[in-house]
Amino acid sequence: MSGLSEFALIDTLLKPLARRAPGAFALTDDAAVLPVAPPGEVFVITKDALAADVHFLSDDPPGDMARKALRTNLSDLAAMGAEPVGFFMALCLGQETSENFVKAFVKGLAEDVEHFDLPLMGGDIIRQPGPFIVSITAVGKAREGAVLRRNGAEAGHHLWVSGTIGDGALGLLVAQDEMKNLPAAEQDYLLGRYRVPEPRLSLGKALVGVASACIDVSDGLVSDAGHLAQASDLAGQIFQPNVPLSPAALSALQTDERYLETLLTGGDDYELLFAAPPDAEDKILSLAKQSGVVVSCIGEFTKGTGVHVTDKDGMALPFHQRGYQHS
Amino acid sequence: MSGLSEFALIDTLLKPLARRAPGAFALTDDAAVLPVAPPGEVFVITKDALAADVHFLSDDPPGDMARKALRTNLSDLAAMGAEPVGFFMALCLGQETSENFVKAFVKGLAEDVEHFDLPLMGGDIIRQPGPFIVSITAVGKAREGAVLRRNGAEAGHHLWVSGTIGDGALGLLVAQDEMKNLPAAEQDYLLGRYRVPEPRLSLGKALVGVASACIDVSDGLVSDAGHLAQASDLAGQIFQPNVPLSPAALSALQTDERYLETLLTGGDDYELLFAAPPDAEDKILSLAKQSGVVVSCIGEFTKGTGVHVTDKDGMALPFHQRGYQHS
Numbered sequence: 001m002s003g004l005s006e007f008a009l010i011d012t013l014l015k016p017l018a019r020r021a022p023g024a025f026a027l028t029d030d031a032a033v034l035p036v037a038p039p040g041e042v043f044v045i046t047k048d049a050l051a052a053d054v055h056f057l058s059d060d061p062p063g064d065m066a067r068k069a070l071r072t073n074l075s076d077l078a079a080m081g082a083e084p085v086g087f088f089m090a091l092c093l094g095q096e097t098s099e100n101f102v103k104a105f106v107k108g109l110a111e112d113v114e115h116f117d118l119p120l121m122g123g124d125i126i127r128q129p130g131p132f133i134v135s136i137t138a139v140g141k142a143r144e145g146a147v148l149r150r151n152g153a154e155a156g157h158h159l160w161v162s163g164t165i166g167d168g169a170l171g172l173l174v175a176q177d178e179m180k181n182l183p184a185a186e187q188d189y190l191l192g193r194y195r196v197p198e199p200r201l202s203l204g205k206a207l208v209g210v211a212s213a214c215i216d217v218s219d220g221l222v223s224d225a226g227h228l229a230q231a232s233d234l235a236g237q238i239f240q241p242n243v244p245l246s247p248a249a250l251s252a253l254q255t256d257e258r259y260l261e262t263l264l265t266g267g268d269d270y271e272l273l274f275a276a277p278p279d280a281e282d283k284i285l286s287l288a289k290q291s292g293v294v295v296s297c298i299g300e301f302t303k304g305t306g307v308h309v310t311d312k313d314g315m316a317l318p319f320h321q322r323g324y325q326h327s
Numbered sequence: 328m329s330g331l332s333e334f335a336l337i338d339t340l341l342k343p344l345a346r347r348a349p350g351a352f353a354l355t356d357d358a359a360v361l362p363v364a365p366p367g368e369v370f371v372i373t374k375d376a377l378a379a380d381v382h383f384l385s386d387d388p389p390g391d392m393a394r395k396a397l398r399t400n401l402s403d404l405a406a407m408g409a410e411p412v413g414f415f416m417a418l419c420l421g422q423e424t425s426e427n428f429v430k431a432f433v434k435g436l437a438e439d440v441e442h443f444d445l446p447l448m449g450g451d452i453i454r455q456p457g458p459f460i461v462s463i464t465a466v467g468k469a470r471e472g473a474v475l476r477r478n479g480a481e482a483g484h485h486l487w488v489s490g491t492i493g494d495g496a497l498g499l500l501v502a503q504d505e506m507k508n509l510p511a512a513e514q515d516y517l518l519g520r521y522r523v524p525e526p527r528l529s530l531g532k533a534l535v536g537v538a539s540a541c542i543d544v545s546d547g548l549v550s551d552a553g554h555l556a557q558a559s560d561l562a563g564q565i566f567q568p569n570v571p572l573s574p575a576a577l578s579a580l581q582t583d584e585r586y587l588e589t590l591l592t593g594g595d596d597y598e599l600l601f602a603a604p605p606d607a608e609d610k611i612l613s614l615a616k617q618s619g620v621v622v623s624c625i626g627e628f629t630k631g632t633g634v635h636v637t638d639k640d641g642m643a644l645p646f647h648q649r650g651y652q653h654s
Binding site: 023025028029030031032033034035036037042043044045046047048049050051053054055076077079080082088089090092094121122123124126127128129130131133135137138139140142144147149150151215216231 | 350352355356357358359360361362363364369370371372373374375376377378380381382403404406407409415416417418419421448449450451453454455456457458460462464465466467469471474476477478542543558
C-alpha cells in the first residue's frame with residue numbers, strides 16, 4: 001500500500017479508538033495493560049482471523065468487514081457468557097490494499113467501538129503480498145467459574161437457538177447475485193445479516209447458570225449442534241419445523257425448497273445454540289425477552305452420537321452430522 | 328493445504344501445547360479463561376503478526392519461524408517488565424503451506440512452549456491464498472502500576488542496552504548469502520541471532536522500578552532510541568564506541584566498515600533499550616548480572632529532539648533519527 005505509513009495509520013486512524021482505555025497508552029507502548037479484574041471476575045479471551053476472498057467477498061463494504069471481524073469475536077465471548085471489555089487487532093495489509101480501503105475499514109470499526117463502547121487496546125500493522133487479513137483478539141470478563149461451556153449438556157436437555165437460522169448463508173448467496181427472485185427488501189435484510197452479524201451478548205450473559213452448554217452458530221446449525229453434542233458425549237436431535245426462520249428465509253424456501261439444506265447447514269448465523277434442562281423453559285423465555293431476542297426450542301439431547309434432523313412427520317432429513325468430523 | 332483439516336491440526340498438533348492451561352479447555356471451546364490474577368497483579372497483552380517472505384525468509388526452518396513469532400511477542404512483554412503466562416495464535420495457512428511445514432512449525436513452537444513453560448491458550452486456523460502468516464497474542468502479568476513505559480526518561484538519564492546490537496541485521500545478510508567472507512561459526516552465530524531471538528524477560532522484570540523507560544530493539548537501535556526519546560519528549564545521544572558488538576559483528580566490521588550503519592540501524596535485535604538515572608548504574612549492573620545478560624551504557628538523554636550518534640572523536644555520524652518518523 002502506498003500513502004500512509006504504519007505509524008501514520010496508527011496515529012491518525014487507530015489512536016482515537018483507544019482513548020477510553022487508559023491501559024492502551026494511546027497505542028504508543030509495546031503492550032497494553034488490562035484493567036484490574038474486580039474480585040471474583042476472570043478475563044475471557046478469543047482470537048480469530050478473517051481473510052479477504054475467504055471470509056469476506058471483494059464487494060463487501062470495508063467498514064462491514066471490520067464490524068464482522070469484531071462481531072464474530074464478540075459472538076465467541078457471548079457463547080461463553082462473557083462481557084467484552086476491549087480488543088486487539090493485527091491488520092495484515094495486502095499489496096492491493098488501498099489507503100481508502102483502510103480508512104473505510106477503520107471508519108466501520110470506529111462505529112462499532114462506539115456501538116459496543118469497546119476500546120481498541122493494541123495490535124500491529126504489517127504489509128504482505130497476499131490478501132487483506134485481519135486478526136482480532138477480543139477480551140471479555142465473567143464471574144470466576146461461571147462461563148458457558150460446550151460440554152455440559154445432559155440426555156433429556158432441550159436444544160435452544162436464538163434469533164433466526166440460515167439468514168447468513170442466504171445473505172452470502174444474495175451477495176453472489178444468486179437470490180434475484182427475492183424482493184429487494186428481503187435481499188437487503190439477508191445481506192445485512194451476512195455482513196454485520198449481531199453478537200448475542202446480553203442473552204449469553206443472562207444464560208450463565210441457566211444453560212448447561214452453549215456455542216455460537218458459525219459453521220452451521222447442524223455442524224455446531226454436532227460440536228455441542230460431541231463435547232457433551234451425546235446425540236443431538238433437531239426437529240426441523242421448530243427451527244426459526246426469518247420471513248426472508250421463508251420466502252426463499254418458497255421459491256425453492258432445496259434451500260432448506262442451505263438454511264440448516266450454512267454458516268455465519270452467529271446465533272447462540274444452547275442446551276438447558278426442560279424445567280428451565282420459563283426462565284429461558286423470560287431471560288430472552290429481557291435480552292430483546294427471540295429464542296426457540298428446536299430439539300433435545302439423547303444418548304448416542306451425531307446430530308439427527310427430522311421433519312414434521314418424524315422422517316429423517318439427510319443433514320446428519322455423525323459425531324465429530326475430521327474432514 | 329491438502330491433508331489434515333483444521334480440526335485435525337488442532338486435535339493432533341496443538342491440543343498438547345494447551346495441556347498446562349486449565350482455562351484453555353483443551354482448545355475445545357469458543358474462548359479461553361485466564362487464571363485469576365493475584366491481588367495487585369494485572370495482565371499485560373501484546374499482539375504481533377509475521378508473514379512469510381516479509382518477516383521470515385522462505386529458507387528459514389519452519390520451527391524457527393514459530394519460535395521467532397512467539398519470542399518477538401515475549402520481547403514486547405519483556406520491554407514492559409511483564410512475565411508471560413500464555414499465548415493465543417492465529418495460523419493463516421497459505422495455498423502453498425504444506426502439511427510438513429505446519430508440523431515442523433508446531434514442533435518448533437512446542438519446544439518453546441516447554442522452554443518458557445508457557446501454554447497455548449486458544450486461537451484460530453484459516454486457509455487463504457496468500458503467504459503463510461502467523462499472529463500471536465501474548466499475555467503476561469505484572470504488578471499493578473509497575474510496568475515499564477517508553478515515556479519516563481528525563482534529561483540526564485543514561486541510555487542502556489542489553490546484549491549486543493546488530494547481530495540480527497547481519498544474520499539476515501547471512502541468510503541472504505551476503506556474508507560469505509565470515510568464518511562459518513560466526514555466520515552460524517549471526518543466523519541464530521536472526522532466526523531465534525532471546526527475549527530478555529528476566530532483565531525486563533528486574534528493571535521495573537529501576538529503569539525510567541524501556542523498549543525492545545525491533546526496528547533498529549537508532550530508530551527505537553528515537554521512539555524512547557520521542558515518547559519522553561527528549562533527544563537521545565548515542566556514543567557509538569560504547570554500542571556493544573559481538574565478536575562476529577566486529578569481524579564483519581573488519582571486512583567492511585560500512586556495516587556500521589547496518590549494525591546501528593538494522594532491526595531484529597530484540598534487546599532491551601532503556602533509560603535510567605545516573606545513580607542507578609550499580610543497581611543496573613547488579614540486576615543484569617543476576618539476569619545473566621550483559622548491559623552497556625551507550626549514551627544519554629538531553630533536551631531536544633531526535634537521536635544523534637557520535638564517534639570516538641565526538642563527530643556526528645550520519646545515522647540520525649530526527650524525532651518521530653512518519654515515513
